Amino acid sequence: MGKQPYDGPSHSPPNNSERVTLNTVSLTSLPVVMAQATDPTPIQQACGDDPSYICRRVLEWTDSTGWAEAADKLLATPAHILLVVAVAFVANRLVRRAIRRLTNKIAAPESQDRLRNLRRRAPSAIIDSGSLSLRSAARARTLGTVLRGIASAVVWTIAVTIILGELGVNLGPLIAGAGIAGVAIGFGAQSLVKDFLAGIFMLVEDQFGVGDIIDAGPATGTVEAITLRTTRMRDVQGTVWHIPNGTIARVGNMSQQWARALLDVEVAWGTDVDRVQPVIQEVADGLWADAAWRRKILEPPEVWGIERLEAEAIAIRLVVKTRPAEQFLVVRELRRRLANAFGDRGIAVRPPQDEAWVRRDAGSSHEVSGPAPDAPDGDASRP
Numbered sequence: 001m002g003k004q005p006y007d008g009p010s011h012s013p014p015n016n017s018e019r020v021t022l023n024t025v026s027l028t029s030l031p032v033v034m035a036q037a038t039d040p041t042p043i044q045q046a047c048g049d050d051p052s053y054i055c056r057r058v059l060e061w062t063d064s065t066g067w068a069e070a071a072d073k074l075l076a077t078p079a080h081i082l083l084v085v086a087v088a089f090v091a092n093r094l095v096r097r098a099i100r101r102l103t104n105k106i107a108a109p110e111s112q113d114r115l116r117n118l119r120r121r122a123p124s125a126i127i128d129s130g131s132l133s134l135r136s137a138a139r140a141r142t143l144g145t146v147l148r149g150i151a152s153a154v155v156w157t158i159a160v161t162i163i164l165g166e167l168g169v170n171l172g173p174l175i176a177g178a179g180i181a182g183v184a185i186g187f188g189a190q191s192l193v194k195d196f197l198a199g200i201f202m203l204v205e206d207q208f209g210v211g212d213i214i215d216a217g218p219a220t221g222t223v224e225a226i227t228l229r230t231t232r233m234r235d236v237q238g239t240v241w242h243i244p245n246g247t248i249a250r251v252g253n254m255s256q257q258w259a260r261a262l263l264d265v266e267v268a269w270g271t272d273v274d275r276v277q278p279v280i281q282e283v284a285d286g287l288w289a290d291a292a293w294r295r296k297i298l299e300p301p302e303v304w305g306i307e308r309l310e311a312e313a314i315a316i317r318l319v320v321k322t323r324p325a326e327q328f329l330v331v332r333e334l335r336r337r338l339a340n341a342f343g344d345r346g347i348a349v350r351p352p353q354d355e356a357w358v359r360r361d362a363g364s365s366h367e368v369s370g371p372a373p374d375a376p377d378g379d380a381s382r383p
Helices: 016-038 042-047 053-062 065-107 109-121 136-166 171-188 190-205 273-289 327-345
Strands: 213-215 220-226 230-234 240-244 259-268 302-309 313-322
Touching (some): 065 136, 136 171, 136 190, 136 220, 190 220, 190 230, 273 302, 273 313, 313 327
Antiparallel strands (some): 213 220, 220 230, 259 313
8 A cells, every 4th residue: 555645734824925915914013013112101201201199190180291291390309309308307316216225225224233133143154254344334325426426327328319319310420439539538538537447446445435534645534425536525624625536646544444542641740650540441441331432432442551751741542442433532532531530630631831930140230229210201110
């Protein structure tokens, strides 16, 4: 049997003339579709690719692309800018308030007591064996001030960027120009960069904080505020000092971890030192035992003995270890109690005044024998 030829499927393929006709129809309809896709709609002509609510509503009400475009420029853009400013303002206030509440909670005495209790209960192997840091409150306030400033800068920078985008400003060249300007400022304002770097290291190393009493070289006083660029402090006379952080070559902190009340008690020569030292120790122990002052003093007071021998007095040194920034109050209270105790026991604190005796020989120019001669205007001459 011979193999029958394959006739193919039941329907015959289209002929060449039909195939050309179909292709011609497809090609002629393609430009129409492309034209319909590229022709902008009225709302796109008036409001752009991302139409605003105001522009769409004005176009629906007036059916005028001109009015819609004017409303978009005069109403929609300012409304967006006001909305961005309002959101940024609220966000800034909320973030600053959250940071302030967090730092105040850390700095609260109740939180400090809880941390100290947890530290006492913790095993010695997992805690620092060094001295207990009493500066958590000051450090919390300092970090709170810096974090609030950084948060405000970040929030408003984002807001300004969004506003510039609403105004149609191309942010690409602006950011590139800001980078170039930053490099130029880094070379031209090296002192400013130095201040910022010094401020960062001061905060990281916890050299001092808000509320500390420091000696910064040019001035000595209480720190009121710290930023990454400057430190503001007030001295005992009330003068406010603004010191760039980069100019602080050395700093002495008088209120970090603990302080020492140092008092040199001067007594007159001839005073029994063996009698005076027990009196000083008794007064200091009385202050240590006082419940009102016990929280300010960390260790029992000590009398170190004679510190100096001067021409007019003998100085006996008394030292008391106190909490940070409490040494000044402790010294003043010690002076008051010592003055009362010395007065009751008859101990001379200051040497008596020097007396000078002048003897005049007979026949000297100032010696007058007999009655004084008459002086003009009836005044008698004085020897």
